[in-house]
Amino acid sequence: MSAATVYSFPTTHALSSGLSDFVEHLSSDAIKKHDRFTVAVSGGSLPKLLSADLRHNSRIDFSKWHIFFADERCVPLDHPDSNYAELKTQLLDHIAEQIQPSHVHPINQALIEDPEEAAEDYMDQLKDLFAAKDSVKFPVFDLILLGMGPDGHTCSLFPGHPLLHEHLxxxxxxTDSPKPPPNRITLTFSVLNHAHNIAFVTAGEGKQEMVQRILEGQGEELPCQLVNPVHGKLVWFVDDAAAGKLRVVRPVAYKL
Ligand SMILES: O=C(O)[C@H](O)[C@@H](O)[C@H](O)[C@H](O)COP(=O)(O)O
Structure with a gap:
């Protein structure tokens, strides 16, 4: 995989605070450049780690944010499995007065029985924002925030699944996710790898071996290893526990 910068923090509190500074920096940079900040967010522990500090960060102009989901389970938006529901609880409800509701893009709840249609509809939502001109080949997010599954999956891109080779x-x-629920939609590697910035966020001792395998292992094609930005930057935000088995890659302290 392309060279990633690994930022490690002594605690998850420190990680959340560093991540908030990082997102603030990218957001203000993007708003200066093109008057908006486009971000895609994953599920799992990410919304909590992301939001602990971010939701109190008054230096961020959330009114310019456009929020998408890197992957989503085909469940109602108030279901405990919904990534949207988790982000709402952790972040959106806390910044409700600043964020514009039309800038938040959950999946179309009316289509959850038909994942193919839900995916097409989500692509249309992306097109509305990114592809005013038909010539846009892929959306270019300012930031995509990813988690790392215990098997090395990211988004709903699982090891050995044919979706790893979806390029169009x-x-x-x-519809056969090895982790329940089976029906989901997901951004593809083509979209992930065109982002300006990609940040993996993962914490805890239980992640040590997989973090080491992904960042230092060779000869595998784990989904997290297929995240290789074409022009953008790749960073990992981890705690010292998750970084515990790294031997070759040197984690650094995060500084703006
Ligand atoms: O259903 C899923 O596939 C999960 O939401 C998944 O994509 C999650 O992001 C990773 O498994 C990391 O999860 P943790 O950050 O909780 O370890």
């Missing part, structure tokens, strides 16, 4: 679609459906 922006958003794909999956």
């Amino acid at each position: 679609k922006w958003v794909a459906e999956i």
Whole structure:
């Protein structure tokens, strides 16, 4: 995989605070350049780690944010499995007065029984924002925030799954996710790898071995290893526990 910068923090509190500074920096940079900040967010522990400090960060102009989901389970938006529901609880409800509701893009709840249609509809939502001109080949997010599954999956892109080779679609459906629920939609590697910035966020001792395998292992094609930005930057935000088995890659302290 392309050289990634690994930022390690002694605690998850420190990680959340560093991540908030990082997101603030990218957001203000993007708003200066093109008057908006486009971000895609994953599920799992990410919304909590992301939001602990971010939701109190008054230096961020959330009114310019456009929020998408890197992957989503095909469940109602108030279901405990919904990534949207988790982000709402952790972040959106806390910045409700600043964020514009039309700038938040959950999946279309009316289509959850048909993942293929839900994926097509989500691609249309992306097109509305990114592809005013038909010539846009892929959306270029300012930031995509990813988690790392225990098997090395990211988004709903699982080891050995045919979706790892999907190069045309922006958003794909999956109906046989090895992790329940089986029906989901996910951004594809084409979209991930065109982002300006990609940040993996993962914490805890239980992640040590997989973090080491992904960042230092060779000869595998784990989904997290297929995240290789074409022009953008790749960073990992981890705690010292998750970084505990790294031997070759040197984690650094985060500084703006
Ligand atoms: O259903 C899923 O596939 C999960 O939401 C998944 O994509 C998650 O992001 C990773 O498994 C990391 O999860 P943790 O950050 O909780 O370890």
